[in-house]
Amino acid sequence: MKNLFIRKPDDMHIHLRRGEVLTNVLLFTSNIFTRAVVMGNLQKPIITAKNVISYRMEILKQAPKFKPIMSIMLVNSTTAEIVKNAYLAGAKALKLIPENTSINSTDGVSLIDLEKFYPVLKTAQELGMIFSGHWELNRHPLKEFIPELKREVAAISYLEKLIHDIPGLKIVVEHISTKEMIEFIKRAPKNVAATLTAHHAVLTIDDVMDKNGKIVNPYNYCKPVPKSDNDRKAVIEAMTSGNPKFFFGSDSAPHLIVKKESLKPPPGIFSAPVALPLLCQIFKTNKALDKLEKFASEFGAKFYGLELNKEKIEITRREWIVPSQHADIRIFMGGEKLSWSVV
Numbered sequence: 001m002k003n004l005f006i007r008k009p010d011d012m013h014i015h016l017r018r019g020e021v022l023t024n025v026l027l028f029t030s031n032i033f034t035r036a037v038v039m040g041n042l043q044k045p046i047i048t049a050k051n052v053i054s055y056r057m058e059i060l061k062q063a064p065k066f067k068p069i070m071s072i073m074l075v076n077s078t079t080a081e082i083v084k085n086a087y088l089a090g091a092k093a094l095k096l097i098p099e100n101t102s103i104n105s106t107d108g109v110s111l112i113d114l115e116k117f118y119p120v121l122k123t124a125q126e127l128g129m130i131f132s133g134h135w136e137l138n139r140h141p142l143k144e145f146i147p148e149l150k151r152e153v154a155a156i157s158y159l160e161k162l163i164h165d166i167p168g169l170k171i172v173v174e175h176i177s178t179k180e181m182i183e184f185i186k187r188a189p190k191n192v193a194a195t196l197t198a199h200h201a202v203l204t205i206d207d208v209m210d211k212n213g214k215i216v217n218p219y220n221y222c223k224p225v226p227k228s229d230n231d232r233k234a235v236i237e238a239m240t241s242g243n244p245k246f247f248f249g250s251d252s253a254p255h256l257i258v259k260k261e262s263l264k265p266p267p268g269i270f271s272a273p274v275a276l277p278l279l280c281q282i283f284k285t286n287k288a289l290d291k292l293e294k295f296a297s298e299f300g301a302k303f304y305g306l307e308l309n310k311e312k313i314e315i316t317r318r319e320w321i322v323p324s325q326h327a328d329i330r331i332f333m334g335g336e337k338l339s340w341s342v343v
């Protein structure tokens with residue numbers, strides 16, 4: 001088995017945090033990926049042009065050659081004017097995390113209220129911005145609670161309505177985790193695509209929770225939660241299919257061990273250190289290594305309207321054991337063996 005050379009990849013969905021955590025995690029991404037779509041659901045969320053500029057500066061100070069693709073969060077105070085200014089400051093994506101479906105999303109716009117934000121979304125469309133969304137519905141309009149495993153499928157009708165109402169909007173449905181959503185994306189028009197993570201190709205709900213919904217492994221806990229084995233297989237099938245609607249977004253989301261070990265562990269898996277070797281392993285196992293470059297390095301850039309990266313990266317056939325942690329953050333698959341390496 002020879003080494004592999006592919007065009008340098010882009011990570012089309014990542015959480016890099018700020019301050020000390022940013023310092024500790026950034027190089028795992030910037031050494032491998034030319035670009036990454038950086039999510040702004042920080043403790044103080046990225047919602048304006050000013051926020052975009054200062055966050056980008058903080059990232060570039062530590063990794064000057066890295067090309068962060070900036071985003072702003074859609075929150076209840078977002079206006080068309082704010083979106084326009086953020087775009088002019090370099091934001092390429094407008095990000096929806098509906099209220100309380102993930103970390104730092106208490107002010108996120110509910111899917112039920114999305115219509116109120118159509119003027120904002122139309123502005124994003126006119127500017128050519130990507131509407132990047134975490135599509136989960138946690139409560140029905142009458143407020144009944146929806147269990148975690150059903151939230152992604154419950155969001156599909158809202159997504160369908162948006163596609164119908166604003167047909168020109170470029171939509172990326174992030175980190176999809178169910179066969180139903182994958183099938184929906186396949187049928188949807190060309191301006192609708194999805195990112196897939198590596199961890200949803202590896203985990204099922206049994207790796208995260210017991211039958212009563214109690215979290216048994218906080219380090220495998222993420223949103224949306226991994227689903228059944230059939231869903232996991234559908235993720236692999238979509239990722240290795242060569243369909244340009246599916247591209248890589250790690251959703252790597254670091255949390256300190258002390259928080260992960262607490263009574264209410266926050267969702268998020270720190271997968272950046274294993275992202276490319278793990279993808280390589282998944283594609284190899286599924287006899288699709290020839291499709292890896294398109295999935296990790298081409299389809300995302302094309303959908304975002306970006307030039308393809310010119311440099312190549314070598315992925316070496318070399319076994320290594322993933323270290324269990326880095327700077328008080330547990331690494332996904334720590335202690336396990338991977339057969340490919342990028343260092």
Ligand SMILES: [Zn+2]
Pocket residue numbers: 013014015039251253
């Ligand atoms: Zn995310």
